[in-house]
Amino acid sequence: MTANQRFNPIRKGLLEFLILQIISADKVYVAEMMSRLQDTDFATQEGTLYPLLSKMRREELVDYEWQESDSGPPRKYYKLTAKGKSQLSEFKDYWDYLNTTINQLGR
Amino acid sequence: MNTVIIINLNGNAFHLEEPGYQSLRAYLERAQSQLQENPDKTEIMADLEQAIADKCAHFLRPHKNVVSASEIEQVLGQMGPVETDGAQSPESSAAKEQPRAQPLDWDAPRRLYQIREGAMLSGVCTGIAAYFNIDVTMVRILFVVLALLTGGIWVLVYIAMMLVIPFANTDEERAAAAGAPFNAQEVIDRAKKHYGEFKNSKEWRRHWRQQRREWRRRWHDGAYWWAHNVQQNVHQFSAHSGYGAQLVAGLLIPFLAILSAVVFCLWIVAIVQLATSGAIFGWAIPASMPLWVSILILIFLYSAVSQPLRHARRAFYFNTGGYNYSWFAALDGLLALGVLALVCWFSYTHLPQVHDFFQHFNENWQTMWNNIVDSFRRTGVAIGLNRIAESV
Numbered sequence: 001m002t003a004n005q006r007f008n009p010i011r012k013g014l015l016e017f018l019i020l021q022i023i024s025a026d027k028v029y030v031a032e033m034m035s036r037l038q039d040t041d042f043a044t045q046e047g048t049l050y051p052l053l054s055k056m057r058r059e060e061l062v063d064y065e066w067q068e069s070d071s072g073p074p075r076k077y078y079k080l081t082a083k084g085k086s087q088l089s090e091f092k093d094y095w096d097y098l099n100t101t102i103n104q105l106g107r
Numbered sequence: 108m109n110t111v112i113i114i115n116l117n118g119n120a121f122h123l124e125e126p127g128y129q130s131l132r133a134y135l136e137r138a139q140s141q142l143q144e145n146p147d148k149t150e151i152m153a154d155l156e157q158a159i160a161d162k163c164a165h166f167l168r169p170h171k172n173v174v175s176a177s178e179i180e181q182v183l184g185q186m187g188p189v190e191t192d193g194a195q196s197p198e199s200s201a202a203k204e205q206p207r208a209q210p211l212d213w214d215a216p217r218r219l220y221q222i223r224e225g226a227m228l229s230g231v232c233t234g235i236a237a238y239f240n241i242d243v244t245m246v247r248i249l250f251v252v253l254a255l256l257t258g259g260i261w262v263l264v265y266i267a268m269m270l271v272i273p274f275a276n277t278d279e280e281r282a283a284a285a286g287a288p289f290n291a292q293e294v295i296d297r298a299k300k301h302y303g304e305f306k307n308s309k310e311w312r313r314h315w316r317q318q319r320r321e322w323r324r325r326w327h328d329g330a331y332w333w334a335h336n337v338q339q340n341v342h343q344f345s346a347h348s349g350y351g352a353q354l355v356a357g358l359l360i361p362f363l364a365i366l367s368a369v370v371f372c373l374w375i376v377a378i379v380q381l382a383t384s385g386a387i388f389g390w391a392i393p394a395s396m397p398l399w400v401s402i403l404i405l406i407f408l409y410s411a412v413s414q415p416l417r418h419a420r421r422a423f424y425f426n427t428g429g430y431n432y433s434w435f436a437a438l439d440g441l442l443a444l445g446v447l448a449l450v451c452w453f454s455y456t457h458l459p460q461v462h463d464f465f466q467h468f469n470e471n472w473q474t475m476w477n478n479i480v481d482s483f484r485r486t487g488v489a490i491g492l493n494r495i496a497e498s499v
Contacts, residue, residue: 047188
């Protein structure tokens with residue numbers, strides 16, 4: 001992909017919704033999210049992800065529960081709240097709308 | 108030797124080398140100030156500490172309980188700078204942009220990565236070029252020349268690098284490959300410009316197969332040429348030589364045998380010293396050179412010295428022994444083995460270091476092995492610019 005510098009703000013803004021999408025399938029913990037994003041244009045690091053997740057939790061889009069792991073300390077597993085789910089579907093609709101708008105304007 | 112500081116990361120105790128502790132503290136303090144107005148500050152800090160603790164735990168093993176400074180740099184590089192969404196008011200975001208444009212207060216880490224963008228094969232050369240900030244074509248030419256000169260052995264080194272050097276996957280890693288600070292957008296953009304052009308894996312595999320065939324051919328040719336040329340030359344010399352020369356050659360055989368044995372012993376001692384203490388006969392290798400690279404260099408050096416010796420010895424058997432040369436060869440081999448055994452016995456009984464080494468052979472072997480494996484892991488580790496400048 002051509003990752004133009006001008007698109008940086010777009011990518012940054014989209015990250016939140018990508019995380020909603022990742023969590024939507026099943027509850028996940030941070031390392032798993034990062035490995036999913038690893039090979040995409042949205043590769044990110046703990047330093048960015050933890051503050052973002054805490055912000056999303058404050059906005060009640062996601063919630064987490066502690067779960068024991070076989071190796072190491074218990075992990076925070078994140079899941080979508082009802083509000084997060086509606087936010088995600090709203091986002092998808094809006095994304096489709098944006099797509100059609102962009103494509104139609106060119107004609 | 109380094110002072111070790113014990114720290115508590117979210118309830119886990121870790122031993123850190125002092126410089127590593129300093130950079131970790133700087134990182135956490137900066138994170139704290141970034142999160143100053145965040146209501147979840149305590150929780151995020153705990154999460155960050157736990158993530159750092161998990162990463163540090165990867166570096167610990169039964170016989171290694173200290174996290175080194177370079178390992179901490181690696182961990183912090185993986186964590187990335189702590190960023191908050193500062194989109195409250197235009198003034199405050201503008202105010203936040205200001206300090207970020209200034210250089211960070213710790214040296215931008217520079218790491219060796221493979222960079223797929225613009226790579227011909229795997230990205231080793233592009234990574235090295237970015238690391239030393241030189242033209243990638245120069246690196247490629249150098250590699251080809253080295254491959255030819257070493258008769259293909261360099262290809263093995265290249266393959267080892269391919270397997271060992273990590274790929275630069277995130278923006279930060281790509282920036283770190285050239286030693287730029289994370290927020291230098293131009294560098295990131297340049298590194299990303301051709302990203303994705305190299306996704307055609309079929310093309311890649313075809314290229315790779317072709318290259319492999321080529322390497323194999325070169326390897327064979329090189330080995331064949333060497334074996335032939337040298338032996339023939341020594342042969343010609345002996346064919347034209349008279350009785351006196353034959354006598355000299357005969358006397359030279361035991362001398363060469365002893366020399367080979369001694370070279371072999373020195374080589375083994377050098378490798379053991381290098382792997383245990385990082386220094387050869389009191390001479391410390393530059394800190395910027397990973398242990399495994401220096402061991403490879405030692406292996407090359409040894410083969411460079413021992414190959415001609417071996418060929419010379421073989422040629423002398425022909426020269427002196429004529430039809431019975433195989434007897435000479437056998438005798439010579441026995442002599443070399445005898446010298447080797449003698450040296451071993453002598454050093455075991457007379458040199459306390461050697462004696463100690465074999466007394467605790469298992470532990471020593473373990474430490475050597477751990478050191479070598481460690482050096483592989485650490486190859487991607489931050490090395491400050493100034494340290495490179497020192498060693499060049």
